[in-house]
Amino acid sequence: MEIHPFGPDDTAALAAWTDLVNVIAQVDAPWERAMTTARAEARWRHGWDGEPGTPYLARVGDRVVGWAANSTSEYDNLHLAWLDLGVHPDHRRQGHGSTLLAAMEAEARRAGRTSVVIDAWESEAADGFAKVHGLDRKSAEINRRQFLAEIDWATLDRRYDEALPHAADYVLERRFGPTPDEGLEELAVMASAINDAPTDDLDCEDEVFNGERMRAYETAVDAHGDDLYRVVARHVPTGELAAHTVVAVSRTEPAWGGQHDTSVTRAHRGHRLGVLLKADMLRWLRDAAPALRTIDTWNAESNDRMIEVNEVLAYRVMGRVWAYQRPLG
Numbered sequence: 001m002e003i004h005p006f007g008p009d010d011t012a013a014l015a016a017w018t019d020l021v022n023v024i025a026q027v028d029a030p031w032e033r034a035m036t037t038a039r040a041e042a043r044w045r046h047g048w049d050g051e052p053g054t055p056y057l058a059r060v061g062d063r064v065v066g067w068a069a070n071s072t073s074e075y076d077n078l079h080l081a082w083l084d085l086g087v088h089p090d091h092r093r094q095g096h097g098s099t100l101l102a103a104m105e106a107e108a109r110r111a112g113r114t115s116v117v118i119d120a121w122e123s124e125a126a127d128g129f130a131k132v133h134g135l136d137r138k139s140a141e142i143n144r145r146q147f148l149a150e151i152d153w154a155t156l157d158r159r160y161d162e163a164l165p166h167a168a169d170y171v172l173e174r175r176f177g178p179t180p181d182e183g184l185e186e187l188a189v190m191a192s193a194i195n196d197a198p199t200d201d202l203d204c205e206d207e208v209f210n211g212e213r214m215r216a217y218e219t220a221v222d223a224h225g226d227d228l229y230r231v232v233a234r235h236v237p238t239g240e241l242a243a244h245t246v247v248a249v250s251r252t253e254p255a256w257g258g259q260h261d262t263s264v265t266r267a268h269r270g271h272r273l274g275v276l277l278k279a280d281m282l283r284w285l286r287d288a289a290p291a292l293r294t295i296d297t298w299n300a301e302s303n304d305r306m307i308e309v310n311e312v313l314a315y316r317v318m319g320r321v322w323a324y325q326r327p328l329g
């Protein structure tokens, strides 16, 4: 088996990777939105927020049998490498996964990292594979999907009205598209509240946010072909940003949306801002993005507060992803 890295300018490799991840998803998570070469290019050029990982394709002869990737951050978590790993369903149980894992671990060591994390949809294969490689389950995230046609608007309006008196000191602002430069640092301070979301038993540190990273995130969203909708709550007496929620809506496949961060800073919790923000976002999207059908969201399974908010807004559970971790010996 040969393993070669590729980059976002390699159109043949992007096409091969796109086909491969779509075949793998048919087996492991058939509800996933199909990958496209355009999104593949954006992923490997920009990552989530400007630190794309390095992807690799594994071939036996001219057949693509698997892929892997190695991603690290320079902002925080300097001990970690985030790995991805997938083997074509027709080529499993032949040792390819193990060879790819060994190659990625070697890359992680070379980058000075001392611990690896791999995410995987819950499956016997992932569990069996993780077990033999000493990777332990450390946290679970749930993928929920909201079907907008099923929203009970009357209940949503009632929840909104009930929440309003608890948030009398706050105003909501809708923001479409990139944040002006002068607003990025303020946004970064607020976005840091996401560090209060549980990470369970993962050996990881808080993420570090600054204006540069916020800009890189917004650039990545745009490069993925998505429009960015952000609703923020501002605390009127102090002028502080208290909370925000962000949804990305595809320009090329306008039925698809993704929920990104929702966070309320510590000083402003307990005012039902989560419900208000999400309800306001849905009302906005109903008018501004009428072709939108579904919004996918991710939460740590242990994040009861967020999940309660999501159930009110009629989300359905699609699947569970485990994060496995292992120190590099």
Ligand SMILES: CC(C)(COP(=O)(O)OP(=O)(O)OC[C@H]1O[C@@H](n2cnc3c(N)ncnc32)[C@H](O)[C@@H]1OP(=O)(O)O)[C@@H](O)C(=O)NCCC(=O)NCCS
Pocket (backbone or CB within 6 Å): 024, 028, 085, 086, 087, 088, 091, 092, 093, 094, 095, 096, 097, 098, 099, 118, 119, 120, 121, 123, 124, 125, 126, 127, 128, 129, 130, 132, 324
């Ligand atoms: C998990 C995955 C990468 C394994 O790839 P693979 O090439 O089949 O792995 P290997 O052949 O190297 O398997 C090594 C060992 O893992 C264990 N294993 C692999 N698949 C398994 C399964 N379906 N059930 C139980 N154990 C399994 C076995 O002990 C296996 O050794 P054996 O075949 O001699 O019994 C592959 O199933 C896959 O792509 N799954 C979807 C993506 C994913 O979950 N990635 C993250 C994994 S943590």
